Amino acid sequence: MSVLQRLQPYPGLRVLISGGAAGIGEVLAAAYLEAGAQVHVCDVSEPALAAFRAKYPGTLATCADVSDAAQIEAVFKVQREQVGGLDVLVNNAGIAGPTGGIDSISDAEWQATININLTAQYRFAHHAVPMLKQSSHGHMLHIASVAGRLGYAWRTPYAATKWAIVGLMKSLAAELGASDIRVNALLPGIVEGPRMDGVIRARAEQVGVPEAAMRQEYLNKISLKRMVTAEDVAAMALFLCSPAARNVTGQAISVDGNVEYL
Template sequence: MTDAGRALAGRVAVVTGGNRGIGRGIALAMAKAGAAVAISARNIESLEGVAREVRALGAECIATACDVADEASVAAMGTTVMKRFGRVDVMVANAGVAGPTRPMQDLSLAEWRECIAIDLDGVFLTFRCFIPTMIEAGTGSLIAISSITGKRPLAGRAPYAAAKMAVIGLCRTLAADLGPQGVRVNAVCPGAVAGPRIEDVVRNQARIKGISEGEALRQFTDPTPLRRLVEPDEVGHTCVFLASDAASGITGEDINVSAGLVMY
């Protein structure tokens, strides 16, 4: 197994939306750090490739179908994980959707609710599922993948921005509530992460602003001190740190991984 300091050796990590992009990067980073990993997505077949990659690193891995917006589906995923591992030390609520890119006055209530249900309710449901076992153990790390869009505007993305800002508030409140039980809660706020998702975002930003895709991409990269997109494994490394004993004094924080695009 690739050595990442073995910071999570003997621990169990759950990663929702673990089938691609940021979720894949997090799952692999957890495995490299020594954790057993449970990954989930709505389509279980989409998880097979990542599960193979995790196992190739020498880590235990299970893949399970889960719709994070569905209470029964989340409960079933939790039951599967607990039957296999008997504990969960790290819960990374990563599953999410980009939502529509249109002026808010042109959105339907159904479109609004779908984005909120997956990007916010999904964090609530998956966190709630594993909080009891963490309280019983007297330790645990809950990590939600928010976004810098929860901190700064992005044209036409009102539902997504609202959900991601709400995730930060949820994490801060849970950190206060669960700290006395030894459970830490933090959010990670990625910037523009290389991969299919940002390609879609760039296309939609170009459309809504009436600019070229190249110009739209440069609006994400040029303002950053590092002049580039973020890589999925950089988000994964941040999650490993937050889950590890090296971050034992960190809770209630929202950590940017944005190549410096956002510094607050």
């Protein structure tokens, strides 16, 4: 196999993506579908799922609230019964969490962010590992954030979960290597789209500056002076599912244009 051929994802991968009906998750799903994978997404939003099914007819899409252990278990029941196995888990579901000082963040806001961003990733991994051990190309991909390598003022619940995801990933890479399961994390930076627009708007309100000024401040933090796209993240995800990445595990890989600080 040539080096160029090794860059193509393994054929026929069975991929499960949490939070996969919209945003980065949808772009990841589209990329895997284009590569010939059998994709199953789950998402909490029925409207997003309806739009996803219309756009990608025949692709398996399940409604699930990832903060609910029973609903995650139900997703894996669907995976076993309708797909028959799993090669790639993309632990993608997450929320932005609150914007505010630590003294203003409520216990409920903190717990919701932890439950959705971190505990759900544990639960998906818990159910996925027995299936991944039966795969010839087992890979677990955790979607974290550049906030998993930098401090992030006014966003402490979010940053705490993203740092924890990196620790979870590195521990699982060590734990599962003997089973030939690779585990990595992607750390997207400032990603173009409605979600980032909302983050910028909330931070501008928090510190009392115009939204346009806050947007420019975010760009100033990036060495390449541009936001990344969800497609940039998906391209790296596909690479990690290729023979070229067969010895890449335990890595927290930033896709961010080099965000210097937050």
